[in-house]
Each structure stands twice: as structure tokens, then as C-alpha cells.
Amino acid sequence: MxxxxxxxxxxxxxxxxxxxxxxxxxxxxxxxxxxxxxxxxxxxxxxxxxxxxxxxxxxxxxxxxxxxxxxxxxxxxxxxxxxxxxxxxxxxxxxxxxxxxxxxxxxxxxxxxxxxxxxxxxxxxxxxxxxxxxxxxxxxxxxxxxxxxxxxxxxxxxxxxxxxxxxxxxxxxxxxxxxxxxxxxxxxxxxxxxxxxxxxxxxxxxxxxxxxxxxxxxxxxxxxxxxxxxxxxxxxxxxxxxxxxTDTHGQPDAKKTTRSRAPSMRAALNCQSAAYKIAVPGRPLNWSAPLLANDGIRLRESTIFSAHLDNWRLCNVTESNGVLEASLWNWGNGGCATVPEQTAATEQAALKTAPCAEDDLQRFSIYRDVPGSGKIGIQNKYTGSMIGYDRYADGDFLRQYSSGRQDGSGTFDLLQV
Incomplete structure (x- = not known):
């Protein structure tokens, strides 16, 4: 103008x-x-x-x-x-x-x-x-x-x-x-x-x-x-x-960020003894790790055939200002929940499991309800996105959403088994 x-x-x-x-x-x-x-x-x-x-x-x-x-x-x-x-x-x-x-x-x-x-x-x-x-x-x-x-x-x-x-x-x-x-x-x-x-x-x-x-x-x-x-x-x-x-630059570099990641390497995790289901409150579907390496974490109903794929342990747990930070280790396949690096900047990227590593892509902040309630919200440390799902349905992927799910579908129950 x-x-x-x-x-x-x-x-x-x-x-x-x-x-x-x-x-x-x-x-x-x-x-x-x-x-x-x-x-x-x-x-x-x-x-x-x-x-x-x-x-x-x-x-x-x-x-x-x-x-x-x-x-x-x-x-x-x-x-x-x-x-x-x-x-x-x-x-x-x-x-x-x-x-x-x-x-x-x-x-x-x-x-x-x-x-x-x-x-x-x-x-x-x-x-x-x-x-x-x-x-x-x-x-x-x-x-x-x-x-x-x-x-x-x-x-x-x-x-x-x-x-x-x-x-x-x-x-x-x-x-x-x-x-x-x-x-x-x-x-x-x-x-x-x-x-x-x-x-x-x-x-x-x-x-x-x-x-x-x-x-x-x-x-x-x-x-x-x-x-x-x-x-x-x-x-x-x-x-x-x-x-x-002047500050002359071209297209923004997707790798530039104030967050840092340690180089990926296999980690010896210090896991809590308790195992948990990460469940949809009041409903039968839970987070379940995949059997196939290229598949993602999905909502599944627990059965006698679940083979502990729906059981998770909190590992390398720290707490700051009342917020837990942990890696989520799966009992069934031995992997850790992660946002894959190649889709880290993608809205609604599916959550997967990978060999456990000292990597912020595998670290999650856990926001908790008042004592006496097991309700939690989960945020990936590296991307900052919250974890939720598109719809409540068997087999639906767990995904990252930059703001979370405003309909409350990003709130889960951490239930000890």
C-alpha cells in the first residue's frame, strides 16, 4: 500500500x-x-x-x-x-x-x-x-x-x-x-x-x-x-x-527451536515397579503399543490376549513444580512411546514406540488432577504438543495436537494394574 x-x-x-x-x-x-x-x-x-x-x-x-x-x-x-x-x-x-x-x-x-x-x-x-x-x-x-x-x-x-x-x-x-x-x-x-x-x-x-x-x-x-x-x-x-x-534470511529452518534434544542412544531406564493402563475415563479402551514396528500406538480394549501391550511403566521420573516428567516404557514390546523425528513438526502425527533412548521425543510431561483422581493430561517434551485421539474407536491412533483436544478427549486415567 x-x-x-x-x-x-x-x-x-x-x-x-x-x-x-x-x-x-x-x-x-x-x-x-x-x-x-x-x-x-x-x-x-x-x-x-x-x-x-x-x-x-x-x-x-x-x-x-x-x-x-x-x-x-x-x-x-x-x-x-x-x-x-x-x-x-x-x-x-x-x-x-x-x-x-x-x-x-x-x-x-x-x-x-x-x-x-x-x-x-x-x-x-x-x-x-x-x-x-x-x-x-x-x-x-x-x-x-x-x-x-x-x-x-x-x-x-x-x-x-x-x-x-x-x-x-x-x-x-x-x-x-x-x-x-x-x-x-x-x-x-x-x-x-x-x-x-x-x-x-x-x-x-x-x-x-x-x-x-x-x-x-x-x-x-x-x-x-x-x-x-x-x-x-x-x-x-x-x-x-x-x-x-539487517537480519536477512530465507525460509525458516524447521530445526531451529529453543528446545534441545540429546543425541539418540539406547538408555538404561530406571523404571518404577508399578505398571499402569493409560485409559479413556469411564470407557474400556486404553493405550496399546503395536506388535509391528511401523505401526502406531492405538486405543484398544484390554483382553487376556493383550500380552501386556496395554501396560506401561513410568521411567526416569522427575518432578518440577508439581508436574511429572517421564519416559513411557511398554511392558509388551519393550519400546518407549515417542513422536517420530520425521513427523515431529506435523500436527496430528501418530504416536509410536521405538527403542528407548535419551531423547526428548520420548519424554512426556504428565499433568495431574487433584489427589484421589487418576485423571491426567500428557504432553510431549520436544514438540510441546498434547496427546489425544480423533475419535473414540477401537484401533484409533493416539496423536499429537498442538493445543490438545478441546472436547476433553486428551484427558486420560492413569490406572495402576
């Missing part, structure tokens, strides 16, 4: 008029009050769900497309200029380069609401934006034509439902801040414009960033040239200055 309101007065004083240009609108962020807050009450149905909260955010004006351009006497008027890509910004949340799953969308909605900005909340990239700028030049001069945006980056955490001991010694279910964390990148609607060295522009604005790329103190800027693009030597200087001054 044309320059923003704050920049429009500057452009008018400089004798410039914007020509209409298409730009993809930013998606409106969710309302600030949406979702729970830490310390609020929750119910057993919420044990298998999570919601984001914003831990940090940074907003930085960023030039995505730029071109130096000379306008001489007799060449004023409307020019359409093909710019060069300076910085590519891609929307991402957590593990994946895409915005997949409700948790990612809710996270970006909260980012926009907390900052009072309309930010992109679906996967997109500034590389898909047209690189031409059409502008009506009223005066001769040395200009920088640009497209730019506000790049928004930061970190998020998740709120999970868990039991909390109160001051009077009683227990209650409340939303707590879990150890889960990750990073995000998004951006606001792109603006475009033209700026000269002599223009007075707001500090720390997109226009000021573009003006900085003009290298206004150089002899090249002061010299007279024919109408058209900046000479190639100057264009190379633009690129060098931009590379030093």
Missing part, C-alpha cells in the same frame, strides 16, 4: 504522490482477553490442553524491497521501478516453518493483541510480494524506493492445567506456566514509499530504515546522474550496507 499516515506528511512536503499499489492485508489478531490466564481455575477436561502466553516480543522496522533511483529535470512523473529483495520474512511458530495447528494461530493472535498490531497469523512470506513500486515523482532528486514492514519476533510459553496445593492445604486445578517454550516470527502489513536524503522522517520508522540505505553522505548521492537506477557500483554498496544492518 502507499505510505503510512505518519509518513504521508513527509512525502507531501517533499512533493511526492503515491500511486495505488496492492498489498496483502494482515490478518486481524485475536482479542487480548481470549484464553485463560495463569492462576485461573480449570477442570479435568482441560488436563489434555494448553494455551500460549507471550514471554517476550521485539518489533523492528525492516526493509524487504529497495531500489535507489535518480529523477532528473524532465523525468518527473510516474515511474514503475523494479526493486531488489533485501530481507525475506517468513511467518513461523516453534518447530515448523509453517503455521500449522491451532496453538500456532492462537500464539500469533496473542502477539498482535499484546502489541496492538495487526500481524500475519497464517503462514506467508514477504518473498511472495511483488517487487515493483509505482510512484509519482513531483521533484527531481535522489530517491530510495522501498517496501517494508514491522518484523515481530519473540518467545512464547504455554499454560497447562495441573493440580496446585493451596495455602489451606487443599488442592485445586489451575492454569500454570509450564516449562514448554518456543520462538515465533511474524510481520505487519507491508507499506511502500519513496524517500530522499533531505527528507525529515520519524526515527526508528520503516522510512528511516529506507533512508539509511541511501548512504546519504556519499559522493555518489551528491553527484548528478542521468535519470534511472543507481549505478551498479552503488547498488553493490546498497547490498553490502543492508547485509550488515
Amino acid at each position: 502507499a505510505a503510512t499516515a505518519s509518513a504521508a506528511c513527509v512525502l507531501t512536503a517533499a512533493g511526492l504522490t503515491a500511486s495505488p499499489a496492492a498489498a496483502a492485508p494482515a490478518t486481524t489478531a485475536a482479542a487480548a482477553g481470549d484464553g485463560p490466564e495463569a492462576g485461573q481455575s480449570c477442570t479435568a477436561a482441560d488436563l489434555g490442553t494448553r494455551h500460549p502466553y507471550i514471554k517476550s516480543s521485539e518489533v523492528s522496522p525492516t526493509i524487504t524491497h529497495f531500489k535507489g533511483w535518480y529523477v532528473t529535470e524532465g523525468t518527473t512523473g510516474t515511474h514503475t521501478v523494479n526493486t531488489n529483495t533485501q530481507t525475506t520474512i517468513s511467518v513461523s511458530v516453534g518447530l515448523t516453518g509453517n503455521v500449522e495447528g491451532s496453538f500456532a494461530i492462537e500464539t500469533l493472535g496473542k502477539v498482535g493483541a499484546s502489541l496492538g498490531l495487526n500481524v500475519q497469523v497464517n503462514y506467508t512470506s514477504t518473498s511472495s510480494v511483488s517487487d515493483s513500486v509505482t510512484w509519482n515523482f513531483h521533484q527531481p532528486g535522489y530517491y530510495g524506493l522501498y517496501k517494508g514492514t514491522k518484523k515481530v519476533t519473540g518467545t512464547y510459553g504455554s499454560l497447562n492445567c495441573n493440580r496446585v496445593k493451596q495455602d489451606d492445604g487443599s488442592w485445586a486445578l489451575k492454569w500454570i506456566k509450564s516449562a514448554d517454550t518456543g520462538s515465533y516470527t511474524t510481520y505487519t502489513t507491508l507499506e511502500e514509499g519513496a524517500v530522499r536524503c533531505e527528507d525529515k522522517v520519524p526515527a526508528n520508522s520503516i522510512m528511516a530504515k529506507a533512508q539509511g540505505l541511501l548512504d546519504c553522505g556519499s559522493a555518489t548521492a551528491a553527484a548528478k546522474h542521468e535519470a534511472g537506477p543507481v549505478p551498479s557500483a552503488k547498488a553493490d554498496a546498497f547490498k553490502a550496507a543492508q547485509k550488515a544492518a
